[in-house]
Every structure is written in structure tokens, then in C-alpha cells.
Amino acid sequence: MAGNKIKLQSNDGDTFDVDVEIAKQSATIKTMLEDLGMSEEDDVIPLPNVNSAILKKVIQWATHHKDDPPPPEDDENREKNLSDISSWDQDFLKVDQGTLFELILAANYLDIKGLLDVTCKTVANMIKGRTPEEIRRQFNIKNDFTPQEEEQIKKENEWCEEK
């Protein structure tokens, strides 16, 4: 049934027509359609946790990734690779932190594993290799430790600086 479309509605009222197969990359939407018996023709699927701008981005990502093979089961004990983000995804995620933040929440709510993984990896890459002060500058974080606490925590983590 190629070409079947579904209507997705953001929490601020915008509706988007999307191919069912693209929309089903969201396990949440897939469940709504398959298990909850929502009809594909007429109904609008409301997404109360996603606004229009973010939904637009999500649909853009899902459209580009529509032919991706299903992501493999997470092997918890395998070393995770941070450098395998495709260049398309890297460009797609060249957004401000606020947008990236909302994308993580949306990917989580819509249960789109590929998008969730790549957005979280992107944030991880912003942390990796940085000193605590650099991390604070990166995310605009206030250092709320007392000097004594800071000293103690530094000692607690001294071992990781041994080369």
C-alpha cells in the first residue's frame, strides 16, 4: 500500500501529511496504528508532546532515513562508537542546543531509536574530551560546589588523569 499517508498533528495545531511507512519509524505511532486500531485514512494522530517546528524536523529526519535497516539490538557490553554519525546527520544536527534538546525529548516520546541515539551521541560528543570548565562554558552551567567540595571531588577523580 505504498503512498498511503497519515496526518500527524503537533501540539500547536499544525498537521503534516506523512507516508505511513515513514511515520512508522516511530514505534509510538506504529503502536497507535497497529495495536490501537487507529484508521489510516481519516484520523489525525495528535502528538501532544511535540510542537510544529520540532515535528517538522523529525519528519525530515525520518524521511531521509526511511530506507535504513532496522537498528541492531543494543549490546550493552560493547564499546559504543561516537564517531559513526553520518555527514547528513551531522549537518541535520547543526542546530542550537535548545533544538537539540527538544529533538531528544521528541525522539524519546515518539520512540525513534535511530534519532534518539544520534542526538544523544551528538551531546556526548560535546562533552567528550573536555575539562570541567570547558563543559560548563559549553552548556552554560553554574559551578555550585563549595571550594572544599570541589577539591574533594577532584581527588575522587584524580585516577582518571593518570596516563
Add this chain to the structure above:
Amino acid sequence: MSSESVGILSSPDRSSSPSLIDQLTQNSCTATQISTDYPGEILQQIRSPGKRQLTIEESIVTTNDSKRICNSNLREQCDSKSTAIITSSPSPTSSNNTDSISFPPSSPLSSEVINWLDIFLAMSNEDRTRATEALIRTCSTNILQLNQIKNQIEPYFQRDFIRDLPRELALHVLKYLPANDVARASRTCRSWYETCNDILLWKRICQRKMIPLKKLRTIFDEAIENEWKRSYACHKHLEYVWQHEQLVPEPVVLRGHEDFVITCLQFDGKRIVSGSDDNTLKIWSVATGKCDQTLIGHNGGVWCSEMTDELIVSGSTDRTIRVWNIGTGVCQHILYGHTSTVRCLALHGDIVVSGSRDATVRVWNIRTGERLHMLSGHTAAVRCVCYNGKYVVSGAYDHTIRVWLPDQEKCVHTLEGHTNRVYSLVFDGKHIVSGSLDCMIRVWDVEQGTCIHQLTGHLSLTSGMQLRGN
């Protein structure tokens, strides 16, 4: 432009205090839309669920870096400016966005600035856009001023992911980081510290590198509470010390059994128990390096020992086994029965199994001092013994290994294959590994009683072995 998207940029402090723009538009109650020509859309902030809001105190606390405005400060700055500006507009509390908190205003704005802002307030959206564009263009010749504007705006585009995301998503991000980065990230601020110390996060880090949980005492016990993080730190430190050997401190020499052979050692992380041919055992403290107790009583050299938290069991050439209280040094039981040197012991719960030069294996209860069983069958000195609660496994100078069910005093297997004395055994419940004077190591299946492997390679007596994994 359609009115569907509410494109107001609210403060990064996601307890949803309004931005400066918000406050200024209080008069007009309609939603404003800011032009989205800006690369990267300006979006309505959705509050992330389940995170605690900043308390009033926290949002008042001043930042360390006076030049950098932090998330928690913006609210103070916004509100203080707005109270100076808004004269006739409804009070902030009428908006469904604000909490009613009053802040002392920072240095008051001049009347010119106030007028200027009033005019801005009165403009239409389109005019405002053009006005800000013109303002920025004007400032562009002054790089310092431009920088200032950039620094003012920048925080609004930053998010504290680890603090603001629901915990499982913050951990999903941290999962991708190697241990060093997690450790460094924990030094950022309190909320990051708490999340970065998640026990499962560190458990996974350890499991990826096959680092087991360290149960014995470690040098990081005081510093690190998280037991998996502690295990990782120990492992890393150990690797470092091995690679930079000059940093290993001078070994402490414990003197005591002068001129006599030390025949056996036990170690529980804080105490060392040494047995000697001088008929005594000594208990040493690892922390002080001093001998805390000397156990006197045997009438012959001590050749084997075992320890628990409270007791030490020792076997001697005087043919007895003694059970001592570690704390007091008092001998609680003397176990008589063997007719020659007690050469090896195996402890399991309250049961100790002894092997002797008299070729027998005996089973005793160390709490009651009762003699429980005698296992006869070997035809030469029993040199090594193991017990896991079910099977007793003994190796002897008669070249064989015997597997016993002690309660039935029955020998269920006699494992033949070695061509010389058996000197050492390890047993994990399923497999027996034996080392012998014949230079071979054999692996046996305890249930079948068959030899599954033979390992050659050593050129002489194999006398000490340990099992790790498989």
C-alpha cells in the same frame, strides 16, 4: 504569518520564567511571532518533565564568572530589568508564566533608556524586527559591543542537558562516554555529579572492560563511595602502577619468624596470617605493618592454614589442627585424629577438611570441634585438598586424585593419569585442575570422573595454580 506556532523564546531557566521580550509584551496579550529567518528556529520551550525547579535561593546566587551569565542567573536579570521598566503594565503575576518573586533591581536604567524601551514596546512586530536589525548593524562596527550582544544572547541557546533531561535520557547520553569523560563530567556541578555517579552506568563501564567488582578493601575506599566506580579506579590505578614501576612504594618487610621457613600465608585485605616452621602463626596488620598477635600452642611446625572473618585454622607437624579466635588469639579447639603431619586444609563454612601425611582425609566442624568423618583410600601422603560443600577432592603422593562424598564417607572417583606425585589442586564445582611432579596439568570433570584435558609445558614440578574464569 499563521498564528499556529507560538514562537516565543522563553528563558533557558526552564522553570519558565519569562524572557525580557515576554515581559515587555505583557500589554499585548496576543502571542507574538518572531521572524524565523534566523538560521536555527526559535522555538517554544517545552518544559522537560520530572525535573525539579530551581529554588528562589538558587536563582539568586551569583555566578562565579561575572562575565558569563548562567542559566540560573538569567531569571534574576530579566526580572530586575523588567521591574524597572514596566510601569503601567499588569503585574507579572497576572501572566500564567511568572511566579511572583520580586528582585531588587540592578543599577537603575537612565530615563533615556527607559523612554527608548517604551518606544520599542509600542512598536509592531515588524518594526521591532527592523529595529533590532538596525541596532545590530549599528553596533557591528564596534566589535566589543557586538561581542557583548552575542554574550547576552548566547545563553538563551544553551541547555544544560544532563540536568534538564529526564534521568534515563541523561544516562543515555552518558552511556556513550568513556570512563575518563564521565569522571571529568562529574566535576562540573552538583546535578551532574549526582547523575554521573549512577551505579549502573559504572557497572556497565566495568563490564565492558571485564573488570570485576572489587570486594576487598582498596585504597579508594574513603574517596569513592560508588562500588563500581571504585572497582574501575582500582583497576586503572593498578595498570598505571604496573606501567610506571618506579611509583610502587618500597615493600614493607614484616620480620618475626626469624630464621624459620614461612610455610603458608592467608590474606583478607586488612590482615595477613603467616604460618611458620617455628610452631607459631602470626597475624599482621596491613595498615600498620605490625604483628598484632602470635598464636602459640602447636608443638610442631605449622604447614597450612585457612582463615575466616573470625577464625584461623592451622595444621601442624604435631598432627593436630588448631582453631584460633583472630581477635583474642585464644585457641578454641584442638582437633586430634591424624597420625602424621597435617599438610593441607580446605575450609567451607563451619567445616574444615584436612589432608595428612597419614594418607587420610578428615572432616571436622570448627565451631563445635567435632570430628565428623574420615576418608580412607589414598596410599600415600595427601598433599592438597579442596571442598565446595558437596565434594571433597584430594590429591596425594600416590599419583591419584580422589573425589569423595564426605557425608557418606564414600570415594566416588579415583582419578588416575598422573605419573608422579600430585602437588596442587583447584576445584570450581565442575572441573578439577591438578598439577603434578610429572610436569603435567590435568583437567577433570568431577561428575564423570574423566580427564578432559592434559596441559604440557612446564619443565618441572607444578605446585601452585589458580582458576580465573575459564
